Amino acid sequence: MKTKKITKAVFPVAGLGTRFLPATKSIPKEIMTLVDRPLIQYAIDEARAAGIKEFIFVTSRGKSALEDYFDHAPELESALRRSGKDELLEVLKGTNMDSGAIAYVRQNRPLGLGHAVWCARRLIGNEPFAVLLPDDVIAAERPCLQQMVEAHAETGGCMVAAMEVTPERISSYGVLDVEDERGSVVKVRGMVEKPKASEAPSNLAVIGRYILTPKVLTNLNRMKQGAGGEIQLTDAIAEETGSKAGVHGLRFRGQRYDCGSKIGFLQATVAFGLSRPEFGVEFETFLHELMSMQKAAQ
Ligand code: G1P
Numbered sequence: 001m002k003t004k005k006i007t008k009a010v011f012p013v014a015g016l017g018t019r020f021l022p023a024t025k026s027i028p029k030e031i032m033t034l035v036d037r038p039l040i041q042y043a044i045d046e047a048r049a050a051g052i053k054e055f056i057f058v059t060s061r062g063k064s065a066l067e068d069y070f071d072h073a074p075e076l077e078s079a080l081r082r083s084g085k086d087e088l089l090e091v092l093k094g095t096n097m098d099s100g101a102i103a104y105v106r107q108n109r110p111l112g113l114g115h116a117v118w119c120a121r122r123l124i125g126n127e128p129f130a131v132l133l134p135d136d137v138i139a140a141e142r143p144c145l146q147q148m149v150e151a152h153a154e155t156g157g158c159m160v161a162a163m164e165v166t167p168e169r170i171s172s173y174g175v176l177d178v179e180d181e182r183g184s185v186v187k188v189r190g191m192v193e194k195p196k197a198s199e200a201p202s203n204l205a206v207i208g209r210y211i212l213t214p215k216v217l218t219n220l221n222r223m224k225q226g227a228g229g230e231i232q233l234t235d236a237i238a239e240e241t242g243s244k245a246g247v248h249g250l251r252f253r254g255q256r257y258d259c260g261s262k263i264g265f266l267q268a269t270v271a272f273g274l275s276r277p278e279f280g281v282e283f284e285t286f287l288h289e290l291m292s293m294q295k296a297a298q
Pocket of ligand 1 (some may be wrong): 194
């Protein structure tokens with residue numbers, strides 16, 4: 001199938017991050033760090049790896065630290081240059097965006113994820129685009145969005161990342177009603193946002209990576225309120241299940257961490273810490289010792 005190249009991505013980052021108060025009183029949740037990189041950096045790197053060239057942030061009041069993060073820092077850069085810290089200069093490069101490659105729009109009222117994406121409609125225009133929710137951090141050999149771009153080249157239409165979750169957790173997600181499965185790609189015939197476990201059509205949940213057609217933005221124009229009284233992205237995508245190319249889910253390969261929750265954030269911190277070669281076995285040894293001390297104290 002001939003699909004248009006996906007070069008634009010939307011990052012909805014307007015949320016208040018109340019689950020992480022007091023930390024998020026003065027810093028955006030997306031700047032909170034896993035080891036030494038902010039959550040947003042993981043999402044940006046994943047998008048870049050998938051060929052994204054234009055980055056659209058949907059922000060709100062109190063998120064200006066994000067704009068500074070992606071800007072050049074001339075004083076810092078020249079100080080590093082003077083002291084010959086080339087490695088750190090290289091690290092900083094990953095945070096810089098080319099002029100015109102990054103745009104910010106404000107969601108001035110918290111009306112839901114669908115509304116946040118709709119706020120970016122003029123910047124997206126009439127082409128397929130990606131959406132990445134930075135709370136969902138995915139460690140994968142091949143970045144998740146790249147896996148989706150490749151699968152999408154075959155299917156066209158809309159595509160969401162999908163993962164099985166336990167019945168206790170299903171009501172926190174958008175859930176897929178599966179028509180057909182072919183390898184890791186599932187054809188979707190319906191989607192429900194945050195259903196009760198007893199009413200969920202499957203245990204296959206939507207994870208925060210999407211490739212969407214511009215038609216989804218047209219659907220969002222109607223501003224229909226859905227689960228929790230919010231304008232849900234899930235509902236606008238679900239309307240496309242009957243379209244020609246339809247909606248597909250990709251069971252991606254990788255480990256997803258829910259960094260919108262404290263436990264998920266902690267798990268990600270430990271996992272990313274363990275995967276850093278610069279710590280050698282020091283961190284692992286520390287964890288083992290800590291566990292044995294805890295066991296002994298029980
Ligand atoms: C959002 C979406 C939901 C999706 C989830 C993935 O929910 O609305 O469909 O399953 O992200 O993380 P939120 O976590 O913002 O409540």
